[in-house]
Amino acid sequence: MKKKLEIVIERCPQNHKCPAVNICPVGALSQKEFEAPKINYDKCIGCGKCSNFCPKKALVL
Numbered sequence: 001m002k003k004k005l006e007i008v009i010e011r012c013p014q015n016h017k018c019p020a021v022n023i024c025p026v027g028a029l030s031q032k033e034f035e036a037p038k039i040n041y042d043k044c045i046g047c048g049k050c051s052n053f054c055p056k057k058a059l060v061l
Helices: 049-053
Strands: none
Touching: none
């Protein structure tokens, strides 16, 4: 079973460019202005790099 990435919106400050977006090796995260990132589940491989990188622990695998 593939792990599913989720965003804990209450932990995401949404006041800057998300640093985890550029960490994703397959480009599954995108961000519009300072909104919380969006996850493209068709691309996400469940590797956990973004969730390990997120300083606020808003990305949870």
